[in-house]
Amino acid sequence: MRIGVAKEIKSDEYRVALTPAGALELTRRGHEVIVETGAGIGSAFADSAYERVGARIGSAEDVWNESELLLKVKEPVQSEYARLREGLVLFTYLHIAADEPLTHALADSGVAGVAYETVEADDRRLPLLAPMSEIAGRLAAQAGAYFLEKPLGGRGLLLGGVPGVAPGRVLVIGGGIVGYNAAVIAIGLGANVTILERSIDRMRHLDEILSGRVSLVMSSSLQIAESIRDSDVVIGAVLIPGARAPKLITREMLRDMKEGSVFCDVAIDQGGCAETSRPTTHSEPVYEVEGVTHYCVANMPGAVPITATKALTNATLPYVEAIAEHGLREAVARDPSLARGVNVVDGKITYEAVAEAHNLEYTPLEDVLPLAPV
Numbered sequence: 001m002r003i004g005v006a007k008e009i010k011s012d013e014y015r016v017a018l019t020p021a022g023a024l025e026l027t028r029r030g031h032e033v034i035v036e037t038g039a040g041i042g043s044a045f046a047d048s049a050y051e052r053v054g055a056r057i058g059s060a061e062d063v064w065n066e067s068e069l070l071l072k073v074k075e076p077v078q079s080e081y082a083r084l085r086e087g088l089v090l091f092t093y094l095h096i097a098a099d100e101p102l103t104h105a106l107a108d109s110g111v112a113g114v115a116y117e118t119v120e121a122d123d124r125r126l127p128l129l130a131p132m133s134e135i136a137g138r139l140a141a142q143a144g145a146y147f148l149e150k151p152l153g154g155r156g157l158l159l160g161g162v163p164g165v166a167p168g169r170v171l172v173i174g175g176g177i178v179g180y181n182a183a184v185i186a187i188g189l190g191a192n193v194t195i196l197e198r199s200i201d202r203m204r205h206l207d208e209i210l211s212g213r214v215s216l217v218m219s220s221s222l223q224i225a226e227s228i229r230d231s232d233v234v235i236g237a238v239l240i241p242g243a244r245a246p247k248l249i250t251r252e253m254l255r256d257m258k259e260g261s262v263f264c265d266v267a268i269d270q271g272g273c274a275e276t277s278r279p280t281t282h283s284e285p286v287y288e289v290e291g292v293t294h295y296c297v298a299n300m301p302g303a304v305p306i307t308a309t310k311a312l313t314n315a316t317l318p319y320v321e322a323i324a325e326h327g328l329r330e331a332v333a334r335d336p337s338l339a340r341g342v343n344v345v346d347g348k349i350t351y352e353a354v355a356e357a358h359n360l361e362y363t364p365l366e367d368v369l370p371l372a373p374v
């Protein structure tokens, strides 16, 4: 199959959808890979690194027009809508339930749009979102430690302490992928870590894997209000699938926090879990409310494109290989996880939540791509 890798043109996006290592796996299997000039630069991959593994470097036109399968990181922006066409399989983060113009552009063009974020395993895991949550969680602990420094407006506390001086306290609200990864780094820095969760099963699992290195406490409004008083860093890491983040932290609660403490709201991409949260950017990551530094960057992995690009390729490559090997129709027939990723095909909306969000007709995927038994 002819596989294209487009350069991201959305502002502040430095990731690329395929590493040279990923490109080699594809060229080895006999596929043709075309990478847009400079597509990997933001992630420190030169064009020559792709050429060395047998990929071809081409213009945006070459990549979009010649590919059968096009790999991207972010959804197409408006100037790319005209490039969408029938016969092309587009594999990228789409998030179209929140983007009506793009939904229409995809449907009108006849492209097959497969969204990373809706590829879903039978046990409901989201394998192509998980690596970004891992990165965001780890960054949140680092950001918390950093913004505690006095010259940055923080309390002036070293999170890990030193022998003879107690470490700082980190409170993680939500013990999912973000929360676990935030806790791992905070523990590594030497902090005293508490996770508030509301799923008993998840807490049992965390207890097994973190074996006594964190306090695990049932989450409730009262518990949150009590725990944040003693904390130096609070990390918001909750998710209610398909819904906006619950507002668990009120302005009132923040007033009880210590002056110069830090609140990292990782759940900001779902609206944030505090009343006082609003999205920030990497160029201006923090603001202060009630004496608490708020770090609410909506695209945290964007800060570490080298890591994020590699982690993303690790996760997407098996699906890319399946589509390249079998074609989309057979690949989705073989793998229900991938089938759940198909949002739009032949002008039909095949992902129910997207159709509902925009009041459009929903067509089950089997009606458009008959899932023949393999």
Ligand SMILES: NC(=O)c1ccc[n+]([C@@H]2O[C@H](COP(=O)([O-])OP(=O)(O)OC[C@H]3O[C@@H](n4cnc5c(N)ncnc54)[C@H](O)[C@@H]3O)[C@@H](O)[C@H]2O)c1
Residues within 6 Å of the ligand: 130, 132, 133, 134, 136, 173, 174, 175, 176, 177, 178, 179, 196, 197, 198, 199, 202, 219, 220, 237, 238, 239, 240, 245, 246, 248, 265, 266, 267, 268, 269, 270, 297, 298, 299, 300, 301
């Ligand atoms: N800002 C960014 O750059 C960025 C990057 C990746 C993920 N995120 C966001 O981080 C959030 C967490 O993602 P995740 O992958 O860890 O999700 P996840 O589903 O793995 O974990 C969420 C956890 O929150 C728990 N939870 C729900 N309500 C709770 C409550 N009231 N109190 C305590 N715990 C509660 C759930 O039981 C679950 O364990 C999501 O909103 C996600 O979109 C943001």
